């Protein structure tokens with residue numbers, strides 16, 4: 001235990017006693033994220049200003065108390081779980097959009113703002129914030145920046161790091177700094193915002209975020225292609241990319257995913273199909289019509305047996321419904337859902353999907369595969385029961401093989417969900433000893449006492 005009665009009193013003095021709680025029920029509520037792992041913090045602290053965050057960090061530093069920031073807790077890699085106890089820093093009180101500058105196309109937001117709130121507020125001014133994780137109705141922008149969240153629009157628009165212009169941060173010694181600027185500058189290291197984007201709460205606490213906005217696209221077209229063979233669907237994805245077309249979205253769903261969604265929603269999906277590919281293009285009206293025609297031709301050439309095009313917003317919502325419901329639907333198959341997010345180069349998608357299917361067969365596991373296939377991001381999800389120790393051993397072995405296959409195909413352990421502690425045992429395999437040591441040196445430089453989110457990403461003792 002690191003929280004003594006004296007530390008508790010200091011925390012109460014820093015943020016107000018009503019925002020500090022070590023009640024058992026509170027600790028339980030904050031003991032998990034969207035994975036199946038649970039670790040209770042020792043105290044939950046809810047600051048409201050950067051100065052309060054700085055005061056809490058200074059207390060943690062002075063007493064060597066672990067400190068884990070948390071947004072909405074939708075993380076899929078264990079990031080906001082207080083693995084080593086200590087302080088859980090609840091960041092949801094930071095929910096103001098500080099500035100939305102339509103002329104200069106940027107927004108300044110606090111980290112607790114829900115992603116969809118910024119998307120909706122920007123749209124009211126004719127602007128567009130592209131990163132759209134499937135959790136965007138729940139996730140916070142602080143969590144998005146900390147995880148460098150991606151989403152369905154990643155093929156064309158990239159991920160969160162492509163939009164972060166500046167960050168206000170509280171460093172591990174409690175100092176408040178701002179990195180980056182709305183104007184391009186040449187003072188010091190150019191891309192400090194990028195260093196902190198994706199750092200998973202291990203380098204600093206984010207207290208303010210400035211993001212780039214784009215003009216809202218004039219038109220969007222959506223289509224759903226259905227396939228009798230999963231391999232044809234996978235081939236379509238790489239054919240579209242290699243044809244030089246840049247759609248906004250290419251999402252893939254395999255047969256087990258389609259069946260899970262149909263079982264959940266009963267909306268008449270054709271569960272005899274081995275795969276669906278959801279496609280979206282945006283831009284000027286003439287351009288989207290032309291692109292959609294080209295894409296439909298590629299789908300047909302690669303074996304699509306049915307293609308539906310949305311002509312109204314209601315039809316577009318209907319085509320998206322299955323994709324948006326996957327998470328809830330999969331949760332009904334088995335009690336424990338383990339969502340992985342490997343990414344491979346788009347040309348390797350057919351081989352990776354094949355590997356996923358073979359691994360599922362080999363380890364006799366319920367495994368669905370879906371994802372933002374256009375940027376190579378696949379989510380093999382294993383539906384299991386964490387109470388079944390024998391099956392969990394097979395799950396562990398299957399996950400190891402998924403990662404080895406992704407790396408062998410030139411891919412990565414994590415396309416967008418981060419490392420947290422669930423993928424930490426595999427980081428060395430991807431980075432190699434020299435790469436690992438270089439990244440760990442940055443962590444040690446910025447957080448020498450290791451108080452920020454300990455136990456995440458860097459766990460290799462023998463290299464230290």
Ligand SMILES: Cc1cc2nc3c(=O)[nH]c(=O)nc-3n(C[C@H](O)[C@H](O)[C@H](O)COP(=O)(O)OP(=O)(O)OC[C@H]3O[C@@H](n4cnc5c(N)ncnc54)[C@H](O)[C@@H]3O)c2cc1C
Nearest residue numbers: 071072073074075079134140142143144146149150201206
């Ligand atoms: C149904 C579902 C669908 C999802 N779809 C996607 C998807 O399409 N794309 C995608 O990328 N992810 C997806 N995710 C994962 C998750 O939503 C993202 O990682 C999201 O960015 C997490 O945001 P959050 O606010 O929930 O953060 P949390 O889960 O609370 O925290 C995530 C990490 O950020 C750190 N953190 C949070 N706030 C701060 C802060 N202010 N300062 C420093 N560190 C901080 C935490 O310590 C933790 O390491 C999905 C999750 C679910 C449950």
